[in-house]
Amino acid sequence: MGSVTRDEAGWRFLGYSFVLLVTLLMIVPIYWIVVASTLPEQAFLSAGTDVRLLPGSNFLANLDALQARESVDFVQSIWNSVFIAVVYTLLSLVLCSMGGFAFAKYEFKFKEPIFYSILATLTLPIQLLVIPLFLLVSQMGLSNSYWAIILPWAANPLGIFLMRQNMKQIPDALLESARIDGATEFQLYYRIALPTMKSSLAALAIVLFLFQWNLFLFPLVVLEQGKYTIPVAINELIGAQRVYYDQIMVAAALSIIPLFLVFLFLQRHFVSGILAGSVKE
Amino acid sequence: MSTKSSNPVRDKFNAVRERAGRAVEPAWQSAMDTVRPLRQRQIRRTRAMADRLPFTVAVPYLFLTPFFVLFSVFLLFPILYTVYLSFHTYEGIGTATLFWIDIGPIQYRLTRIAQLEFVGLQNYQRLLGDALFQNALANTTFILLVQVPLMIVLGLALALALNASWLRFKGLFRTTIALPVAANLVAYATVFLLLLQDNGLVNTVFQMVGLPAVPWLTGGTGLLPGPLKSVLGTGFWPRISLVGAVTWRWTGYNMIILLAGLQSVPKQLYEAAEIDGANRWEKFRYVTLPQLRPVLLFVVVTSTIGTFRLFSEPLIISEGGAPLSATRTLVMYIYNMAFQQFQLGYASAMTVVLVGIVAVLSIVQLRVGGESDG
Numbered sequence: 059m060g061s062v063t064r065d066e067a068g069w070r071f072l073g074y075s076f077v078l079l080v081t082l083l084m085i086v087p088i089y090w091i092v093v094a095s096t097l098p099e100q101a102f103l104s105a106g107t108d109v110r111l112l113p114g115s116n117f118l119a120n121l122d123a124l125q126a127r128e129s130v131d132f133v134q135s136i137w138n139s140v141f142i143a144v145v146y147t148l149l150s151l152v153l154c155s156m157g158g159f160a161f162a163k164y165e166f167k168f169k170e171p172i173f174y175s176i177l178a179t180l181t182l183p184i185q186l187l188v189i190p191l192f193l194l195v196s197q198m199g200l201s202n203s204y205w206a207i208i209l210p211w212a213a214n215p216l217g218i219f220l221m222r223q224n225m226k227q228i229p230d231a232l233l234e235s236a237r238i239d240g241a242t243e244f245q246l247y248y249r250i251a252l253p254t255m256k257s258s259l260a261a262l263a264i265v266l267f268l269f270q271w272n273l274f275l276f277p278l279v280v281l282e283q284g285k286y287t288i289p290v291a292i293n294e295l296i297g298a299q300r301v302y303y304d305q306i307m308v309a310a311a312l313s314i315i316p317l318f319l320v321f322l323f324l325q326r327h328f329v330s331g332i333l334a335g336s337v338k339e
Numbered sequence: 340m341s342t343k344s345s346n347p348v349r350d351k352f353n354a355v356r357e358r359a360g361r362a363v364e365p366a367w368q369s370a371m372d373t374v375r376p377l378r379q380r381q382i383r384r385t386r387a388m389a390d391r392l393p394f395t396v397a398v399p400y401l402f403l404t405p406f407f408v409l410f411s412v413f414l415l416f417p418i419l420y421t422v423y424l425s426f427h428t429y430e431g432i433g434t435a436t437l438f439w440i441d442i443g444p445i446q447y448r449l450t451r452i453a454q455l456e457f458v459g460l461q462n463y464q465r466l467l468g469d470a471l472f473q474n475a476l477a478n479t480t481f482i483l484l485v486q487v488p489l490m491i492v493l494g495l496a497l498a499l500a501l502n503a504s505w506l507r508f509k510g511l512f513r514t515t516i517a518l519p520v521a522a523n524l525v526a527y528a529t530v531f532l533l534l535l536q537d538n539g540l541v542n543t544v545f546q547m548v549g550l551p552a553v554p555w556l557t558g559g560t561g562l563l564p565g566p567l568k569s570v571l572g573t574g575f576w577p578r579i580s581l582v583g584a585v586t587w588r589w590t591g592y593n594m595i596i597l598l599a600g601l602q603s604v605p606k607q608l609y610e611a612a613e614i615d616g617a618n619r620w621e622k623f624r625y626v627t628l629p630q631l632r633p634v635l636l637f638v639v640v641t642s643t644i645g646t647f648r649l650f651s652e653p654l655i656i657s658e659g660g661a662p663l664s665a666t667r668t669l670v671m672y673i674y675n676m677a678f679q680q681f682q683l684g685y686a687s688a689m690t691v692v693l694v695g696i697v698a699v700l701s702i703v704q705l706r707v708g709g710e711s712d713g
Contacts, residue, residue, distance in 0.1 A: 069619075073500045080497060081515045084591065087530055088518055090540065094533075103533070157406035164399035172403070178698055179414050180640070183648040183670050186690045189677065190417035190424075213410035216641060223633040227603070243398045261599035268520050268592065274651060292525045303533070310526035317521030321514050 088314065095120060095307040103303060117308070124305040127294075132309055134284065135291035138204070140316050142287060143270040146208045150266050151259060153213055158221025159247050163233060173222070180215045185275050192279050206280045207273065207287070214269070217262055224258040225251055260324045267320055288313045421687045425462055427455045429683035455684075462688035472689065474664055475672040478578070482668070483646045486582045490642060493586070494593035495635075499627075501594070502601045513598070517591035528655035531584045532556070555580045556656060574665020577656060581666055584652055589645065593638050600634030601627070636708040640701050647697050650674065669693050 062070070094102040096117040124132055160166070161173055191210055192201075200206040233246050241249065252259070274289040281290060292309050295302045466472055497516060501509055519527070534540045535555035542552040554576050608626045617625065628635075653666040673693070677686035 070503075070505055073503060073506060076496065077500050077506070077512050077516075080493070080590075081512055084516050084519055084587065087527070087534060087587065088522065090534065091522070091526070091530055094530075153406040153409065156402045160399040160402035164402075166396075166399040169399075172407070175415075176410060177701075179410075179418065180644060180701065182414075182418065182694050182697075183644075183650075183690075185648065185650050185670055186421070186673060186686075186693075187414075187417045189683065190420040191413065193420075194413070194417060209409060210413040213406045213408075213414065215410075215414070218406060220637060223637060224603070226633075243402075247402065257599055257602060261596055264595060265592075271521075272524050274524050289523050289525055292523055296525070296529070301529070303529070306526055306529055310523055310530070313523050313526070314518070314521045318514070318518070321517060321521075322510075 091307055091310045091314075094303070095311040097304075099304040102307075116304075120304045120308045123302075124295075124308050127305070129283065130286065130291045130294045131284065132291055132312070135286045135288050136312065136316065138285055139271060139287040139313075142204050142207050143267050145204070146212060146270045147263050147266045149208065150212045150214050150217055151263060154217030154221050154262065155225075155252065155255065155259065156247065157213075157218045158225050159251050161218070161222040162225035163228065163230070163246075163251075176215050176218060180219060184211070188275055188279055191276065195280060201280050202282045202285055204285070207270070207277050210276070211269070211273075214266060216269075217266060220258065220262055220265070221255070224255055228254060264320070264324055268317075271317065421690055424455075424684055424687035425691050426457060426459060427684045428458050428462075429455055429681070458684065462685045463692070465685060466688060466692060471667075471672060472669075475667050475669045478665065478667055479647060479649070479669050481578060482582055482585075482649065483643065485578075486585055486646060487639070487642045489582070490586050490590050490593060491635075491639060493590050494597055494638065497590070497594045498597035498601055499623075501598055513595070517595050519588045519590075520592045522588065524651050525655070527588060528584070528652050531580070531587075531652075532655060535580055577666050581649070581653055581656055584656070585646070585649065589642070593642065596638055597631070597634060600631050604630040632708060636705065639708070640704050643700055643704065644697055647693065 090102075093111065093113050096113040096115065098114070098116045098119075101114065101116075124130075161169065195201055195206045195210070200209070228251060232250065236246055236250055272289065273287070274293070277287045278290050278293065281287065286294070288309070292306055292313070295306050295309065500506060501513055506512075522530075536542070537552065537554065537557065539555075541555065546552060556577055604627065608630065609622060612622050612626050647668075648670060649668045650670045653668050653671055657666050669689070670693075673686050673689045676682050676689065
């Protein structure tokens, strides 16, 4: 560590303050969810009179209330969400990276029209496809199966766009020299494109996982009890007569955990992706 | 620096990079080393054969096929079906229920398609005179103009700070800031509903530090300076709440993508710029921004699309008492039309128009972003 100039110290102070402030703003609602999940409903519904900022001891009671519900098996819905999101992410990563490789590194007929027609669907609000998709999925006999949620967006236009943008950075000379070394075209993809794109793949994996994790309307239409994902299960707690805030808070607090694990896991890959690019001989 | 290897092409490639002042990327080298060299004659024979086969022409198509099959079945077909529907009227008077949607107090019920009648462009003509559609378009535009720039600037600033070598606890900050995307859609909208009540936590804190209570959800132009009142109209605060909620949720997500982009900028470029005497701003302007352009463009386009997709948040916030005319988004209006009024044809026509608007916007953004490539 060398000495830090005055100017530099100012920047660092500014940077830390900014990051800390934003972190605080981001954490407050989440902290609130966690705190609320440990309080009886009356204690957090009207904060105006007496604000409770510390956790209470009602978590297990709230959880019991959630577990006791006939209509929702919340533990099962966490498993459903995790399974669907993981399978979806893996499948979509393969499809998008292969397609992105084709668009970035090959010349072929109708390349531009195909790419732009895929790109154009990026602009589509997916909620609006609920009706035709529902008809399609039930025609295929897929309703109330995991595949009804996994397949429709596995060919993710967002993913192929991101992959194409990133794979353009792989130099052609590198692929050409590997070809001369006798690599097959699939090996170029598998042995060169994928390893060098590790950090992009990790970023895309987060994107895909979140996309699937947050899907709400289509699962709501297609899935039935027992196959519910977390958003659908939580929606069950908002009744026409009464909103079960305490149970929603418990469910929300629990639903954050798997996502937290995904972040922690993929961050390691971010880091290794960075190191691979910066280590010098 | 680099040792002679058995591969002349790679040597040449490295030599060119060295001359250009750019270091050889070791990641690529190791990737290349895993591709085992074959004997020269065998290679020549294989390649001569491969050039003659139609198979080699098919290679890019083979890479693309798995994607394209699913894409055609699950995206292209439904889209075309929507376009088809937009030229028809649909009477949902059948008896069999197709499906129920039950979002809290709101229930939709779609009955079997009973009749489809061709009406040509009638649905599109109706659109021109629909005040509610124009209102929804105006709301969406307002949110777009405030929310997207705010979120991108915030996300970029965060990514830059988190990419600085001196910042500690990076992983912790990154995870915490990105955590809101993990919050479930329904749950987080409910939480904001609670936090933003007139006597909710936010206003409680505001009053503690001496600020006035803000009518976050119930609207009104209170607290705004005079001339702004007539311009922004009622429902200013609910829109701001919506902007705040969406920004809270998605900033960390954009930050992660931008951070991944920043980390793929070669360090040598900064070193070279430093040798040339570039200051902080110049390094940002001439190294970071150009290198980041594809990622930045991606973030801008997807955020724009995301704003046009807003549905659950305004729905739940307007449940909290916000005037519907202030927060009704396009997708919300289309959804009401499709599932409450059962006018599938008209809803489809609006969908087509909405997609057209977003497509034009995206193309403009891509053009503008791509052109300044130099």
